[in-house]
Amino acid sequence: MNETTLHKTAAACAEGLPGAQLEHPFGDDWEVFKVRGKVFMLMTEVPGRPVVILKADPDEAQALREQYSHITPGYHMNKKHWITLESGAGVDKELVGEFVTESYRLVVAHLPKAERPVDPHTYGNGGRAAR
Incomplete structure (x- = not known):
């Protein structure tokens, strides 16, 4: 996946999630996606490279960083609970979609039940219980 496709793919996935909203609280250089006021994805450029910052289960985040060279600790976020994704080998549309959806689900899971859109x-x- 090339660099311009990364942001387009992540944004398209996030925009399709129930209750997701795009905001720019940090200026035009940052796209921040929230559900019920809680951040689940940020997009920006870090020295000219597009990145997507996503929430991740701490154990899974560690494993992902070990498995993919294009996944690093969350840029300007809690390094244990967030990952930064860059484009590169092994990063395809399906993977980006999975990571965006999982980040969204993790945030929704911490909302009060009455506020959860899903x-x-x-x-x-696909109806399977969460891992």
């Missing part, structure tokens, strides 16, 4: 345990995984 069931985070079944949404986006």
Whole structure:
């Protein structure tokens, strides 16, 4: 996946998630996607390279950083709970979609039940229980 496709793919996925909203609280250089006021994805450029910053399960985040050279700790975020994704080998549309959806589900799971736009345990995984 090339650099321009990374942001387009991530944004398209995020825009299709129930209750997702795009905001620019840090200026035009940052695209921040929220659900019910809680951030689940940020997009910006870090020295000219497009990056997508996503929430991740801490154990899974560590494993992802070990498996993919294009995944690093969350830029300007809690390094344990967030990852930064760059374009590169092994990063395709399906992978980006999975990471965006998982980040969204993690945030939705921490919302009060009455505020959840979807069931985070079944949404986006074909009805299977969350891992």
